[in-house]
Amino acid sequence: MSGVGQQRATASxxxxxxxxxxxxxxxxLVPGLVVALALFVYPFSYGIGLTIQPTAAMQEQWGGGIFxxxxxxxxxxxxxxxxxxxxxxxxxxxxxxxxxxxxxAMVLRHRFRGKRLLTSLLVLPITLGTVLTAxxxxxxxxxxGWLNRxxxxxxxxDEPLQLVNNYLGVMFSLVITGFPFAFLLISxxxxxxxxxxxxxxxxxxxxxxxxxxxxxxxxxAPGLATTFVLTFVxxxxxxxxxxxxxxxxGETRVMSLMAFRAxxxxxxxxxxxxxxxxxxxxxxxxxxxxxxxxxxxxxGTTGGKG
Amino acid sequence: xSDFESLELRGVGRRFGGVDALSxxxxxxxxxxxxxxxxxxxxxxxxxxxxxxxxxxxTHGEILLDGRRIDxxxxxxxxxxxxxxxxxxxxxxxVEKNVAFGLQMQGLPRxxxxxxxxxxISLVKLGEHAKKLPGQLxxxxxxxxxxxxxVVLEPSLVLMDEPLSNLDAKLRLDMRTEIRRxxxxxxxxxxxxxxxxxxxxxxxxxxxxxxxxxxQQVGTPDELYESxxxxxxxxxxxxxxxxxxxxxxxxxxxxxxxxxxxxGGGDGARLTGRAVGGLAAGDDVRVAIRPEDxxxxxxxxxxxxxxxxxxxxxxxxxxxxxxHGREHAVGVQTGDTMLxxxxxxxxxxxxxxxxxxxxxRVLVFPEALDAVVPQEVAA
Numbered sequence: 001m002s003g004v005g006q007q008r009a010t011a012s013x014x015x016x017x018x019x020x021x022x023x024x025x026x027x028x029l030v031p032g033l034v035v036a037l038a039l040f041v042y043p044f045s046y047g048i049g050l051t052i053q054p055t056a057a058m059q060e061q062w063g064g065g066i067f068x069x070x071x072x073x074x075x076x077x078x079x080x081x082x083x084x085x086x087x088x089x090x091x092x093x094x095x096x097x098x099x100x101x102x103x104x105a106m107v108l109r110h111r112f113r114g115k116r117l118l119t120s121l122l123v124l125p126i127t128l129g130t131v132l133t134a135x136x137x138x139x140x141x142x143x144x145g146w147l148n149r150x151x152x153x154x155x156x157x158d159e160p161l162q163l164v165n166n167y168l169g170v171m172f173s174l175v176i177t178g179f180p181f182a183f184l185l186i187s188x189x190x191x192x193x194x195x196x197x198x199x200x201x202x203x204x205x206x207x208x209x210x211x212x213x214x215x216x217x218x219x220x221a222p223g224l225a226t227t228f229v230l231t232f233v234x235x236x237x238x239x240x241x242x243x244x245x246x247x248x249x250g251e252t253r254v255m256s257l258m259a260f261r262a263x264x265x266x267x268x269x270x271x272x273x274x275x276x277x278x279x280x281x282x283x284x285x286x287x288x289x290x291x292x293x294x295x296x297x298x299x300g301t302t303g304g305k306g
Numbered sequence: 307x308s309d310f311e312s313l314e315l316r317g318v319g320r321r322f323g324g325v326d327a328l329s330x331x332x333x334x335x336x337x338x339x340x341x342x343x344x345x346x347x348x349x350x351x352x353x354x355x356x357x358x359x360x361x362x363x364x365t366h367g368e369i370l371l372d373g374r375r376i377d378x379x380x381x382x383x384x385x386x387x388x389x390x391x392x393x394x395x396x397x398x399x400x401v402e403k404n405v406a407f408g409l410q411m412q413g414l415p416r417x418x419x420x421x422x423x424x425x426x427i428s429l430v431k432l433g434e435h436a437k438k439l440p441g442q443l444x445x446x447x448x449x450x451x452x453x454x455x456x457v458v459l460e461p462s463l464v465l466m467d468e469p470l471s472n473l474d475a476k477l478r479l480d481m482r483t484e485i486r487r488x489x490x491x492x493x494x495x496x497x498x499x500x501x502x503x504x505x506x507x508x509x510x511x512x513x514x515x516x517x518x519x520x521x522q523q524v525g526t527p528d529e530l531y532e533s534x535x536x537x538x539x540x541x542x543x544x545x546x547x548x549x550x551x552x553x554x555x556x557x558x559x560x561x562x563x564x565x566x567x568x569x570g571g572g573d574g575a576r577l578t579g580r581a582v583g584g585l586a587a588g589d590d591v592r593v594a595i596r597p598e599d600x601x602x603x604x605x606x607x608x609x610x611x612x613x614x615x616x617x618x619x620x621x622x623x624x625x626x627x628x629x630h631g632r633e634h635a636v637g638v639q640t641g642d643t644m645l646x647x648x649x650x651x652x653x654x655x656x657x658x659x660x661x662x663x664x665x666x667r668v669l670v671f672p673e674a675l676d677a678v679v680p681q682e683v684a685a
Contacts, residue, residue, distance in 0.1 A: 194394065196390050196392050196394040197397075199361050199381075199390070199394065200388065200394035200395075200455075201407070202361065202381040203382070203384075203387065203388040203465075204407050204408035204411055204455070204459070205385070205412060205459070207382055214396075214407070215396055218398045219397070219398055298397070300397055300439065300441050301397050302397060
């Protein structure tokens with residue numbers, strides 16, 4: 001059945017391979033692949049392996065054989081409640097960062113005097129480490145901090161406000177570190193929207209709210225979703241501030257703290273890996289859900305330089 | 307559609323950081339007129355359009371619609387339609403929804419919006435594409451959507467900012483006809499910005515030629531084409547040969563000039579031409595001649611004879627010949643100047659020739675452009 005129509009390719013093997021994307025440029029992948037294998041794939045697989053090697057004590061307490069750690073995670077309220085506690089911090093923080101960035105980024109699109117100074121001030125906290133932020137918060141907003149002292153002094157309050165070492169403290173810290181990220185991302189998404197679209201909407205009789213609601217927002221929405229996902233992941237893995245300006249054993253008992261407790265205080269690497277893995281799973285669920293919603297939106301060109 | 311008598315611009319100006327992008331623009335536009343603002347980039351024509359649309363605030367002057375000031379109104383309350391160079395279609399909305407946008411902003415009932423949108427879309431012949439997104443359309447189709455979106459509101463004035471400059475040459479011709487057809491059939495009043503003189507001449511009832519933020523000349527296409535008042539306008543109107551010269555003598559509206567850049571006896575060839583504006587011997591001037599007005603005489607054999615008195619002749623040599631279908635564009639090198647002419651037959655490259663033209667087709671303008679007083683010619 002040697003086909004007459006089946007013509008043998010006459011190009012060289014090298015040419016045919018290149019046609020299928022196999023050429024020397026593939027070597028550029030090597031450094032990245034090595035790093036990914038050594039620093040991510042191997043440790044990650046190793047961690048998964050650890051989770052199914054529970055300690056004898058765990059197996060005895062929770063049962064479930066090699067899955068004792070997972071049984072413990074879902075059955076031990078002290079551990080499992082941390083999922084909700086982390087969500088209660090990360091979701092509002094991410095939502096606030098995204099929603100607060102939109103109007104600021106909108107205003108900062110226009111040229112005006114002092115714009116660069118203002119932008120720098122807004123982005124500056126990105127350079128502060130979380131520990132520095134936490135320390136600053138303690139000094140500024142603690143019971144003996146400047147803020148409370150000033151407010152007491154001028155008689156606005158009778159006793160110090162409890163702004164740190166609780167849920168609020170961690171929330172402040174998440175906003176301080178997360179907002180610049182969200183603001184920068186949303187600014188760049190906004191600059192990708194062709195300004196003549198808004199001008200066109202103006203000449204068609206749309207006021208500022210209609211222009212925002214009907215033109216800018218729909219074009220910005222995919223960017224908002226991406227920004228939300230990134231700031232959410234950032235906030236979800238909160239650790240230093242949850243410990244330093246939070247209530248580590250109470251309302252800010254976040255998952256990373258629980259993993260650290262298993263690892264550092266109980267020397268139970270297997271349980272620590274299990275909690276870490278579950279952290280990843282919860283983040284993945286939120287990310288997939290948001291990106292799923294995003295796929296329903298218009299994602300084509302926005303006409304601008306972006 | 308136009309529901310006004312006249313639109314008046316009085317001394318309209320716009321400054322950017324101490325530089326006048328537009329100054330002293332006086333223009334009265336009557337209902338139903340098609341006015342083109344013509345000039346190179348940076349001449350202020352787009353600034354003028356944006357000021358009219360309200361997208362740029364004025365720094366000087368006022369704009370009156372039937373005597374009512376409108377330059378203080380925000381763009382969304384002026385009721386002008388605008389077609390942008392980049393089309394500026396809303397990429398996330400279908401063709402229908404793009405066209406419906408302005409009607410929805412007016413809060414019209416659904417049924418009326420639907421019927422007017424359908425009408426506008428069929429007007430620009432896009433019925434089968436109504437449900438598509440702009441990204442799925444070709445450039446010409448997108449431009450038609452942009453036009454439909456502007457005219458569906460029955461605006462008192464339609465502003466077009468270089469609407470054809472992103473289209474290829476053939477499509478540009480088609481769309482040009484289309485725009486003129488819509489203007490006439492809908493009874494629109496249109497202000498059209500372009501840098502393309504051919505577009506302006508073929509579309510407009512009246513042309514406004516601009517330079518460095520100022521009006522150079524206003525007139526009908528015929529007036530501008532036949533009697534430009536400055537070499538700058540002449541340059542735009544197809545006088546491709548603009549040559550620096552000095553007046554030798556003047557008499558009865560004519561001037562004899564010397565062209566220093568050309569070959570020929572002494573200080574260059576001498577030509578006689580029609581003087582535009584007051585000239586005196588010794589003045590620095592510019593001579594403007596259209597390529598098609600030149601007559602090429604090769605070694606004693608004329609390729610045609612100048613109708614009327616010859617202005618004199620410039621000797622040179624053929625250096626470039628381009629095929630243009632029924633005629634040839636010929637570049638003739640004379641001295642350090644290249645002259646452009648047109649001939650029916652292709653001359654030999656390198657052949658010695660001389661160029662001549664009828665006296666009334668050789669225009670002599672004062673060198674200085676600022677001396678030209680912009681004059682308004684009634685339509």
